Amino acid sequence: MRTWLVLGAALAGILAAAIARAETKLGGSFVADTACPATQAIKSGKNPGNVSTEAGQSYDLVAGNKDEPTHYMIRVPGADPERRWVKVNCGHVAGTAAAPAAPAGPAEAEAPQKKAAVGKPEYVFALSWQPAFCETKSKKTECQAMTGSSFAATNFTLHGLWPQPNGNFYCAVSAADRANDKGNWQALPPVDLDGATRLELDKVMPGTASQLDRHEWIKHGTCYGKDQQAYFADALALMRQVNDSPVRELFENNIGKELTSGQIRAAFDSAFGKGTGDRVRVSCFNDRGRRMIGELTLGLAGPIGPSSSLKDLMLASAPTENAGCPRGEVDRVGLQ
Secondary structure, three states, rough: OHHHHHHHHHHHHHHHHHHHOOOOOOOOEEEEEOOEOOOOOOOOOOOOOEEEOOOOOOOEEEOOOOOOOOOOEEEEOOOOOOOOEEEEEEEEOOOOOOOOOOOOOHHOOOOOOOOOOOOOOEEEEEEOOOOHHHOOOOOOOOHHHHOOOOOOOOOOOEEEEOOOOOOOOOOOOOHHHHHHHHOOOHOOOOOOOOOHHHHHHHHHHHHHHHOOOHHHHHOOHHOOOOHHHHHHHHHHHHHHHHHHHHHHHHHHHEHHHEEHHHHHHHHHHHHHOOOOOHHHEEEEEEEEEEEEEEEEEEEEOOOOOOOOHHHHHHHHHOOOOOEEEEEEOOOOOEEE
């Protein structure tokens, strides 16, 4: 019996060593371009807690599944277990990695790390296409309330304004609020805004019905350097510029059709000036065989105020060489 126990332990050690050799140790950070399942195992897809990455969020990069990885192992704070696998085309690597990712195609190949705009505060400005978001979140209050005549059916909606660098989160936030931000947004402190700003935010950020504003303030707004009123008023002023532009018209005119990242970037160049399109990244997700555009993220740099020019803020930022998702459908309201 003792011999079998010894042999079993030896075999287990050999297997563990083989698995360890199969992984390629990596460093740096993995920045999610969209929400993707973060699984405990690659083959089985086992996902305790049904954990997903969050677009725009940075995660510690631990390893690749092989020399030319198809999956990255990342650390997801708060997940159990914390180490999870995600597909390489779910995002991009920032910092130093030991091995390159296997490219998903010419338009999705890994881009060099974006250089910082020296001496200026930097931000990622995230715009959602709400009908696509609601394809997989149909039970959310804001999705159940959305109709073809809703503002969100034909306009971009506000996801967030995120001070950089990635990981600049939860400034002077209590441990209790950090814990509640992992999924209990209802317990977060309400956001205090004047009446006009509250009305506009509820329209332009439908997720306020699910306390998205509380989450965005606690995680990102607390690092903005201004109070709640100024943080959301500044973001809304930038949203008006996007929704009053030909970029919004491009999306409305192509509902139910596909757009390429090139078309979207060209629309920004036309609307806000040559070069602004180079600061735009497109994020898509797949749902039942359909690839849909879920979000645009814009690089901004410089101080932001109520009268700031989106054009100037974008051009002050360093270009984003990887346009992200090469093409996707502009979804319409209602499950397809």
